[in-house]
Amino acid sequence: MDKFMYQCIAEIKRAIRNPYYVFWSLFVPVCFYFIFTKVFTFNESAEDQALWAAHYLMSMTTFSVMGSSLMTLGIRMVQDKQQGFTKFLKVMPLPESIYLISQMLGQSIIHIFSIAVIFLAGVLINDVSLRAVEWMSSGLWVLLGSAVFLALGTLVGTMNKVETASGVSNILYLGMALLGGMWMPLNVMPSFLQDVAKWLPSYHYANGPWEIIRGNWPEWQNVLLLVAYTGLFMVLSIYIRRKQEVV
């Protein structure tokens, strides 16, 4: 148990010290948030503007957490493999499962921090006011929903080269953010892109809190698709890993 706790703490330190994390998961979302709610405003009425401020806050929170889930775990796994650490770990009395689980758990604690920072930015920049239960449930949704991107990360983690892994993660990350409506609302996009979005995990991930801030429950398709994608990514990544081990 001690091993596990210390490993988690070490993982949190590693994540926080990663400059990419600070830039992509804290700085970029907060900047975007400021620019698209303060500098450029398209809304006529104050009511629309308030809704937009809350909506875009959720877009940026999901964007941030999706990014660090996708960009950290998978690339780290490839890096460890390439640098001989994965092999070295096998001669250490630390089970590989503890190493992996503590990475995921450490990552989740970092996510709580990201969510808190971005929510706070929303309050400070735009006076976003939600009911306590709305803050809590959207935060929780963002945290738990990130499992799908962690699972996708482990799939990326089966690749052999850091360059490929980070290239692929970047494309997935930015592509899903754009097409999933995290950067701009879906209804300003052409209709065929809106159809694509309906099949992306990023859209279903962000749609949960979008519904919550409007006083609704997330749609059942959101839950269903996220769970299905998580399962699919996990099965694929376990399957590929097994195949690689045989050699």
Added chain:
Amino acid sequence: MDDMIVQTDQLSKTFKQTQALCDVSFSVRQGEVIAILGPNGAGKTTAISLILGLLKPTKGSVHIFGQDPRYIRVRERLGVMMQEVRMMDGLTANELLQLFRMYYPQPLALTEMIKLTGLSEADLKTKVEKLSGGQRRRVNFAVCLAGNPDFIILDEPTTGMDTTSRAMFWKTIHCLADQGKTILFSTHYLQEADNAANRIILLDRGRKIADGAAADIKQTLSKQYVSFRIHRKLEKAKLDIPDILSVEERDQRICLETKDTDALVSYIIQHIPDAYDLQIDKGSMDDVFKSLVQRSHADG
């Protein structure tokens, strides 16, 4: 047996078509310092990977402390340093060492790890990814000692070390051996094997071609020559000298191979009065190594 640390039985590994290791059997007793010696590609790393349970043997078996090397209980008593491992980046050397100590039931004190590996205060504060190659080796060595291991396995430990770190490293190894620790390391330098180990296992092309006390291996195989010049033409066949192993003519010198140079010199002085410019050559360690390897090629 209680003091048996490692036991391998007909250990073999085939990668696709290449046989990397073939029927290697040996055992290691507590307190031995063993060098696995061989040229590059002899199968040293394969042998070590098999011993550690990182590779599955194609044939044969290996036990450490009488158990499967992959058991956690075995790993808790093991210290390993492998080639080219980069540790978790983002942590300082100090944090990394502290973390690794947590993995073991009876870790070595941090001060002891630092003393043994010669890490400096500044090294300890440096992030792992910013360490130089030499510093990284030291950190890896410190990690290897983190659990105060009974059995230490080192794969080509001195690669990438400068002369000073190398000397310091072997001093530490001697010190650990004096504490009764069992040490197994691979190297392709005969000099290192001879200086540091009390037993050498020689590998070539995946086969064990010699196994014995370092001094014995050297003794039986080291070539010694007495050579001299002579004005007249000397017919090899007519040389009637006792106890010589071979006769050669090289650069206008008569070269005699023997096991006892003293006796040969006195014989030459007495029986070949016109011999001049006498020289005694002891084959270098690397000659021994080459001759062993060549001999095994001739046999195979």
